[in-house]
Amino acid sequence: MSREHTVVLFIGPPGAGKGSLSEYCERELGWKQLSTGNLLRKHISEQTELGKQIDLIIKSGKLVSDELINAIVEQWLLASCSHGSTGVILDGYPRTIAQARSLNSLIERALMRSKLNVVRFLVDDQVAIDRISARFICENKDCQAVYSALKHSSMKPKETMACDKCQSPIGKRKDDQESVAKDRLSMYRKHESDLLNFYQELGMPVIECDAGQSVDNLFNEFKTLMNIH
Numbered sequence: 001m002s003r004e005h006t007v008v009l010f011i012g013p014p015g016a017g018k019g020s021l022s023e024y025c026e027r028e029l030g031w032k033q034l035s036t037g038n039l040l041r042k043h044i045s046e047q048t049e050l051g052k053q054i055d056l057i058i059k060s061g062k063l064v065s066d067e068l069i070n071a072i073v074e075q076w077l078l079a080s081c082s083h084g085s086t087g088v089i090l091d092g093y094p095r096t097i098a099q100a101r102s103l104n105s106l107i108e109r110a111l112m113r114s115k116l117n118v119v120r121f122l123v124d125d126q127v128a129i130d131r132i133s134a135r136f137i138c139e140n141k142d143c144q145a146v147y148s149a150l151k152h153s154s155m156k157p158k159e160t161m162a163c164d165k166c167q168s169p170i171g172k173r174k175d176d177q178e179s180v181a182k183d184r185l186s187m188y189r190k191h192e193s194d195l196l197n198f199y200q201e202l203g204m205p206v207i208e209c210d211a212g213q214s215v216d217n218l219f220n221e222f223k224t225l226m227n228i229h
């Protein structure tokens with residue numbers, strides 16, 4: 001693979017705005033995003049073999065197995081890089097040390113010229129829970145646009161309960177109920193320090209951004225921190 005790719009890992013709790021920032025990067029910078037969560041939800045709605053295996057796991061907020069996720073990401077990453085995207089975002093991966101190791105070995109094996117960047121989203125637990133509680137997504141699994149019912153949010157749908165992009169109904173994710181969201185958040189916090197230590201030990205800088213601000217401001221901060229003009 002001859003071109004140099006920027007591979008960006010978004011590490012942050014549910015509700016941090018990783019998906020929203022990814023959308024800006026796709027639209028404004030022409031990058032590509034893999035949201036492991038979106039991809040898994042698509043499998044569930046299409047009732048593929050994989051979808052049937054993981055349905056209950058996802059509803060309950062637990063993590064699916066490392067082997068399965070590693071294989072999915074490897075396939076996507078190799079395809080995206082060979083199709084010439086200059087920037088690719090992994091949103092929701094890696095979540096465990098085993099996943100981080102697998103990604104590193106993939107890069108060493110097949111994507112030697114890629115530059116890996118780790119971006120950490122800083123946000124308070126309560127802000128994340130409030131955002132998740134007010135979050136709605138488009139039920140069309142090829143879309144999955146995200147909306148917010150928070151009072152001052154710029155992410156309100158134009159029409160009540162219909163997607164601005166594809167007019168499909170919007171609804172709640174099953175794992176966005178408050179009790180499950182709290183479990184997901186504590187699961188994230190459990191793995192977060194291990195992941196950050198892993199990258200620090202490799203001598204890789206972790207770029208920290210303030211995910212408590214609006215997505216517009218977050219995008220500007222992100223570009224500055226990443227030196228994108």
Ligand code: ADP
Pocket residue numbers: 013014015035036037038040057058061062063064065066069091092093094095099175184
């Ligand atoms: P969140 O808002 O919690 O970041 P996502 O949409 O990224 O949610 O993921 C939803 C669910 O999909 C997770 O709770 C988990 O069950 C599964 N999942 C997504 N990414 C991974 C991963 N890298 N490893 C294991 N499970 C994952």
